[in-house]
Amino acid sequence: MRPLFQELPFNRAGSVNVYKEELPAFIVPWHYHPEIEIMYIMEGTGTRFVGDHVEPYEEGDLCIIGPNLPHEWRNDDAFFQKGSNLKASCFCVFFQQEIFGHTMLDMPEMENIRHLLLRSERGIKFSGTSRERIAKLVKEYVFEKGAGRIAKLITLLEAMATSEEFELLASVGYCNNTIDSGDSGRFEAIYGYIMKNFSRPIRLEEVSSVAGLTPNAFCRYFRERTKKTFVQYLNDVRIGHAKKLLIEGKLTISTLSMESGFNNLSNFIDQFKRSTKMLPSEYQRKFGATHTRDLV
Template sequence: MQQAKLKEDRIHGDPMYPIRVYEIDCQPGEELLDLHWHDELEFLMLTKGSAVFRVSMEEYLLEAGEAIFVNAGQLHAGSIASDEPCSFKAVVFHANLLSGERFDLVWEKYIHPLLQQKYVTPVHIRPGGAKEEKELLELLELVFQDNLNASPLYELTTKANLQMMVAKLISLGGPSFREVPLASQPSQIDRIKRIIEYIQQNYSLPIRLEDLAALVSFSESYFCRYFKSITGKSPLVYLNGVRAQRAAYLLKDTDKKIMEISLDVGFNTLSYFIGVFKAHFGYTPSEYRKRERV
């Protein structure tokens, strides 16, 4: 898989049709979906294997045929949950596609509150759940088929199907509004995004816990608890994971020596790098390189 930035800057579709369907295959030991976010909405369906997806502060175990909904701006990531290969399809689309004019009734009454996370909507969607869940999954399959095959009228049918999917999503949670939990409010999440972007951009440099905490004006102890509550990992584990991922790309795509790669990604001790890498991928760096180049 190609390296993914935390905040995606790719364009999903084009301004006239702001939607894109993706198919992803992943082997054991690879990162299924790096931690990231984007301004678009997303429905993702697992098509093979089993995987754990983290959306905001919650984790969801998915089996083939199940899906998740990711709202705009939500941090999300995925990892394989077994020793078997894993695959998924995803449709990523801009909310503007759902209403005729940005400030029409549909936007004001449904889409904008949805983006603000004021509707209670499910994240995990299963075929064995409510009737609306099964219908939503059937519509999602149609969206995948129409766009991957460029079926006749697919732009028109896709817009209609996405509108129906969002309507079913809102109806599953009920029409009641909610206050967004403090830890999930944009101002709080933005602090974590700032930290993660800093790590993504500076992983090759020495990074101290006190420096990360200072970026968001948290004490070190509170920062560690809060970071883990959002990402599911401690700051050190997350940092080492980023470094291991970058090392994996260098092992596959360059002929650099392992010691050189260790230094390039921020590890000053070769033995520590090897231990972290093996814990992350299940192979030593040299074993990983041989495996990827067969």
């Protein structure tokens, strides 16, 4: 299933656009756009799709979605039943990163926001007291005008950037262009090597030599920066790539499992179920994508 490109009906007189939607159900399908989107759900329940991430959502759901990252908030079936009195409503804030310009984002004071916008390329969900504080700012934002709208956006993004109650949504295997590491030079080399070679076996000795470290030192270094072992991270990349191919629906499951670096189909299915609690075919149907052959 290919996501639809959506050209947003912006007011071209402004750099930031805010909408409040109130509908019987959300009608925008799986789509993407170059604008960064902040989405706050006021009413409604359903399933949220961001990249290769899928999970239920409910009232209060709050996310920031980076540019060109496919997404959809799909209401539960009950919202589409005849005679339903259910409602779906949300606040949306849209803007392009370019409104800040390179000079402003390079300012030391903008470091938190700069890293937030980079992480948003995977989509970010907020929770806890942070979500309550950010949601309050989103609702207040509707009433801002003129330069106050830009100032309020910076305040809103800073609140997101400094929150510790968040979850990255799409996997590194799906969004294979996002690096956010304090040691960018060395980690970028490792990351690039993984992304170039994940479809084949990668020995610990070869990837540690890319980092210029012994295998033991590499394992410590890698875990400190990713909070995962190298094997866990590599498996996440492979599963993320497989999810991307499943959503596209062009390949049989046995073929895409090999292209994602799994040595046999049964190993792929076992790892996929462990990661997603679903069979590959169940995951594919969640996105509305199907393949007629080799479904498991």
